[in-house]
Amino acid sequence: MKAARYHGPRSITIENLPEPICNDGEVLVAMRACGICGTDVKTYVRGHPLIPPGSVLGHEVAGVVVESRRPDFATGDRVVAAPYAPCLSCEACRQGHYSLCEDLFESSMDPGGFAEMVRIPRRIADQALFKLPDNLDFMTASLTEPLACCIHGLEALDLRAGQSLLIMGDGPMGLLQAVLGKALGASPVILSGITPHRLGFARKVADVVIDVSTQNLVDELKLHTPYGPEKIIVSVGNADVVQEALELVAKGGAVNIFAGMPKDAMLTLPVNRIHYDEIRILGTFGFGPQHFRQALDVLAQNDNVLKDMFTHTTSLDSIEDALQASSRYEGIKGVVLV
């Protein structure tokens, strides 16, 4: 089978790999769509400590079952699979912190989504392999994984209907959070960013869009949330933006550091505000199987608008061009159609 093999920064070759062998309890999936994620782009551009050369990238996987060695899936089922599932027995899992499972990446799909076939190991098939609703196409279904991360992020913020939500960042994650915030009844949903074509999509889903390259964020926010946004999710990997969020958030509000931050980034905490205004600061990473399941329902109900997030589709053969385009922030979301 054909697969895009990663050999190190800026080096991917299309190779013929042996088809994975489907063992007891596992499922073999013929890939149909695999989203191109920020992690794939970062790994391609400058490498990744956890992703060794020789790997096949891609983890936003949707396809068709071609072999099943378990009773709950059959050949021909249209499915999405999560890239990981928790072990359910470590201390983090016992506490219900599934994204912090010590063993999270121990069991992963083989070889990766940028290939013609993937083997879904038993642990993932048990917890995070789902059949697609009929109305959901493979391309849109490949958003299940990033959307699951967003569901985890907004759940941790305890976002409730009627509360104001500020999303700082106009990347695919921020835009998904805007769709999700609306679906959860947040009001108003406000998104701030700097990239014109991404803000254009945001205008279709958020109540208020602020272009911080031309508008003053503080002034604009005052018009729509006189007391400040009740919940803020920071979806751009810049600690200065987190710092700003801590000043903007309403009394009793919460800030989620959702985006990955540079390793040595530090904050100056307004400790007086945190105490007297009862501000919560938190972070979330990844998702649990329950978020993955919920993401599929949100997608099925919002697929018309979410389809428009895909601005470039590519084949396995031209995946390097697509990764390069994404690294230049062209378009919004890219997807490999196999």
Ligand SMILES: [Zn+2]
């Ligand atoms: Zn992803």
Ligand SMILES: [Zn+2]
């Ligand atoms: Zn665990």
